Amino acid sequence: MEHLLNQQVQNIEISGIRKFFNLVSNEKDIVSLTIGQPDFYTPHAIKQASINAVNNNHTTYTANAGVIELRKAIANYYESRYQIPYHPESEIIVTAGASEAIDITLRTILEPGDEVILPAPIYPGYEPLITLARAKPIHMDTTKTNFKITKSQLEETITEKTKCIIIPSPSNPTGAAYTKKELDEIVSVLKDKKLFILSDEIYSEIIFDQPHVSIASYPEMRDQTIVINGLSKSHSMTGFRIGYALAPHWLSKHMLKVHQYNVSCASSISQYAALEAFNSNDDHLQLIKDTYKSRRDLVYNRLTSMGIDVQLPEGAFYMFPRFPMRNENSFEFGLTLVKQAKVALVPGNSFSQYGEGFMRLSYAYHEDVLNKGLDRIEKFLNQ
Structure with missing residues (x-):
């Protein structure tokens, strides 16, 4: 019976991150x-808000678009932080x-x-959704432009199908x-084009040396x-x-229909926890950001001291070093690291063909764990 399934579903694969x-x-x-x-654990006040939501019987459907108090809090956040009114x-x-x-x-x-343009290497969660919509992902190689889209690349890649x-x-x-200067260049190309920009800003609170x-x-x-965002990374609320x-009203009203028939509404309990996240003191956000920056610097300094080619990340909590691989691809090299160094990193080819030769290292771990893993990598390379 498997041959009767949607061919698009059969053709997509589990994320290379999870597979590895x-x-x-x-x-x-x-x-x-x-x-x-x-x-980091979810802050106590947020956990308590979810408990209170249960005890106060906030366990029914909400409006399809979400609890209005939460939507107002999100609007206040984007206007006060980024001066963008919604x-x-x-x-x-x-x-x-x-x-x-995103879906x-x-x-x-x-x-x-x-056609959908993807600056690669890129998170593997976009491409299957594009494919399921019977559209075509177009990967743009950014490995020689500091992993960023440039004006000239856009001008060369955009077609009438984009x-x-x-x-x-x-x-x-x-x-x-x-940076703003880099976005200025991108905007100069896109402002007169009849196409959409999906701006994934899930790591916007974890950015280090620039706003x-x-x-x-x-x-x-x-x-x-x-604009896509959420609380999973910033507030340690992945499970919520x-x-x-x-999005502008004329577009959002159509997105709401898809959302309604997909999940009806987000979890009511999680929504009240999110409301607390937006309304509570955000001092912990700075503490988390400072911690990640310290970890970033630790990993970057260790890798560069080993002679590894790596670019200093400006945000999130990932490093994407290029490793010296001999007659093996990233996935095979990842298996070699596991077997011989007892360290697991994500193979770069999980992030499109343009990630080949790289490995992703997450530094969302305690410094003791990072140092232990880096010690093993260094010993492996020396051998």
Whole structure:
């Protein structure tokens, strides 16, 4: 009966990140630096808010777009932090994680034959959704441009079939984040194009040496931009599954239909926890960011001292070093690291063909774990 299934579903694969993680999960004495899972606990006040939501019987359906108080809090956050106004009643949808926000966006805007530009190496969660919509992913090689889209690349890659460009900033797996000057160049190309920009800003709170700049902050881009964000990474709330999509009303009302028939609404309990996250003191955000920056510097200094070619990330909690590989691809090299060094990193080819030769290292781990893993890598390279 398997041959009767949707061919598009049959053709997509489990994420290379999870595939490799599952493959090595039963290995003994492994230092795993694979998953982008914050090692901080969810703040106490947020956990208490979820308990209170249960005790106060906030366990029913909410409005499809989410609890209005939460949508107002999200609107206040984006206006106060980035000076970007969104109407809570008509331009904000609370979703079951940022992943669902990406899904409903792509299912709303894409038709068969459309092209979506992806700056590669890139998180593998976009391409299957594009394929399921019967559109075509177009990978743009950014390995020679500091893992960022450039003006000339855009001009060369955009075609009459281009429907959307995905811009993750900061990026998974590279940690690259766009400056205002870099976005100015991109906007100069895109502002007159009839296409959408999906701005994935899930790591916007984890950016180190510069302020986060959203392409939606450009007035001329607002009507064609969908912003994706959430609380999984910033507030250590991965299991709460709360994300959100910000889009102009004329587009958001159609995205809401897809969301409604997909999940009805995000978890009511998680929504009240998210409301507390937006309303509570955010001092812990700075503490988390400072911790990640310290870890970034530790990993970067250790890798460069080993002679590894690696770019200093500007945000998120990933490093994307290029390793000296001999007659093996990234996946095979990853297995070699597991077997001989007892360290697990994610193979770079999990992030498109342009990640070949690289490995992703997550530094969302305690410094003791990072040092242990780096010691093993150094010993392996010396041998």
